Amino acid sequence: GAVVSQHPSWVICKSGTSVKIECRSLDFQATTMFWYRQFPKQSLMLMATSNEGSKATYEQGVEKDKFLINHASLTLSTLTVTSAHPEDSSFYICSARPNRLASSYEQYFGPGTRLTVT
């Protein structure tokens, strides 16, 4: 149990276009999901906390208008990279905290989406 999927697993897009990445909790409900970004040889950096039915909370330095997050249901959060540029190329990883484990501080991670902007 506690499986998180991401779609697509990789995507190549042209500069100036927008890309949507989906994060789904397959066998549990998650009011709270998280989006991370990972550069090669670097740590995962938390970008934002996604809350079902409310606005996401962004970390300092993350552009809200560029990285749009929607958490419309208890099993789906989406990250849309708007007007993508080459510097947005990265590995994006989501995680979800099962509602039934809200007190355990565990997060389950998706396999990641590799975005390349040309």
Place this chain on the structure above:
Amino acid sequence: AQSVTQLGSHVSVSEGALVLLRCNYSSSVPPYLFWYVQYPNQGLQLLLKYTTGATLVKGINGFEAEFKKSETSFHLTKPSAHMSDAAEYFCAVSEDGNQFYFGTGTSLTVIP
């Protein structure tokens, strides 16, 4: 501010040898500490965690870690490495269960 330092971006051990992956953290409050493993093209999988209680924590696949407050460390060990242990390992710290701060990761190679 919280931060995590993983000493050694690459560690190589022989099959059957002791595995020791180092993690030091900084935190202004008692932290929650985690070790995750990432296999190629897969998500992060929780190996073990420390929240409260016993400072020696046992996880999956024979791994364990000890929380040492005086040394601000949470090193990961396994008595005998197996080929299947080859992967990327991440240490993480959180003060509130929401914001996780990750180390840069340690790539473990197991030599047959």
